[in-house]
Amino acid sequence: MIQGYSIDEPEPLLSGWVIDLLNSRSELAAWVDGFGSPLHVVFPEQAKNNYFGWLKELRTVYGDCRIQFALKACKSASLLRAFALAGAGADVSSAQEMSSAFLNLVPVERMSMTGPAKSEFEIRLCIRHRVAIHVDSVEELKRVLALGQTGGGIDRLFLRVRPISEPGSRFGMTDDQLLACLPLLKQGKVGRVGLSFHINDYTVQNRAEQMRSSVAFLRHVRATCLAPGGIDIGGGYPMRYLRTFDPVAYGRGDHWASSAKQGNYPYASEVAGPQHAVAVIQTALADIADRSFLERNRIPILLQPGRALLDQCGISIFAVIDVKNLGSNRFAVVLDGMSFSLSETWFGADFVPAPAIVHRERCTAPQNDARYFLVGRSCLESDIIRWRGLAVESGVCPGDLVVFANTAGYQMDSNESSFHQIPLPKKIAAVRYPCGWKILSDETPSQGGMPSDC
C-alpha cells in the first residue's frame, strides 16, 4: 500500500512505474527541484504498450482497425512520438497540431484533420500533403472541393455525421445533408469517401447504433459508385481511474465552500478503454451482412481515442509552499501551481482521483481529524485545486509533494495558462532502466541509449 492517501477516499489505480516513483521520493523531489512545480512527468513506454494493447484487442473483433491518437488530449511530444513509432496515426484539428504530428513522426497516410472549422490555409495544407479531410457541413464540402480543383484533387475525405443520440449538436450532418454531398463528391472526383462521427457520452449502445447506421450509409456511398474509404467511430472511450467510485460517499466529504464538485465522469467504468471499443464494434457488426460488406470492400475502421489511449501515461506533481491554518481543523495547502493545470477543476468539477502526499522530510500532523484543501497560488478565490478536503494521517507540510496520477489525458495541459506571467509547467519524459531512471526533456527526439553503468 502506498502511504500518503486520504483515508476516506479510494486509492486511484496506479501502474507499476508510478508506484515505483511514489516509493522513491528522492527521485521525485530531485526532479521538482530541477524543473520546477508543477511538473508533468510522462512515460513514453506506457504509451507504446497502450497502443499495442489496444491494437491486439481490436484485432480480435475486426482485422483492419486503425488507431489515430487525438492530439488535443495531451501536448506531450514524447508520448506522440511513442505512439507514432508504435504505428499509431494522429487525429489533428489545427495546422499547429498537424505540424506537431509531422515533427513527431506520424506519416501523412495515418493522419486525419477532424477539426470542425478549417481555415482555407488548413484545407490547402491537407490537400498538399494528402491528409484525410473530415468535412463538417455541405458548405464546408463546397469550399474543400473548390480548393481541391486547383490543388490537384482530393484523395481521402470523410463526411461527419450528426449523432442520432445528439440531435441538437452543431457538429456533423443530417441524413439529408449527407445525401446532398454525394453528387458533389462524384463531381469533385474525390478518391475515397468515408463516414465519421464523434459521440460525447460513454455508453456502448449509442456508439454501436451510430456505427450500424454509418455502415448502412456507406453501402449507399458504394452504390453511388464512390469508393468507400473507411468508417471512423471517433474517440470518447471511457478510461478507468478508480476500482470503485461511490459518488454519494464522495459528496458527503468535507468540501471547500461546502460545495461538492464531482462532475459526472465515469471514473470507475466497468467497460473501459479498448474493451469499450471492442464492445462497440462487436455490437455494431452483429449482422454478418454488415461485417462482410466492410471486409469485402476492405473498409478500415478508424478510432480516435485521446484520453483512454493515455491511460497511466503521465503524472503531475505540485510542491507545497505553505500550509495555512484556517481554524476549526481546516488547512489551506498552498501549492506552487494553479488549477489551470488540472482541467477538470477548470470545468468547475473536481479531478476525483485523490492525489498522494509525498513527504520530503519528517512531517507531524497538527491534529487527528485535520482537513487539507489544495489551493492554487494565484490571487483568485476560485483557484481551488481540490474542492474535497484530504484527510491525510501523516499531515501535510511545506516542501511536501502532491502527486496526481493519471493526468496525461486532458488534466495535464489542455487548459494551462501563464496567468500572472508564471511560465507554463515543464514536462519531462521518464525512461526506466534496471539501474534507475533516466529523464529527458519532453521535446528531445532521441530516446538515447542505456546509461553505461546499467
Ligand SMILES: *Cc1c(COP(=O)(O)O)cnc(C)c1O
Ligand atoms: C475530442 C475528440 C476526440 C478524442 O476524444 P477522447 O474523449 O479524448 O477520446 C476524438 N475525435 C474528435 C472528433 C474529438 O472532438
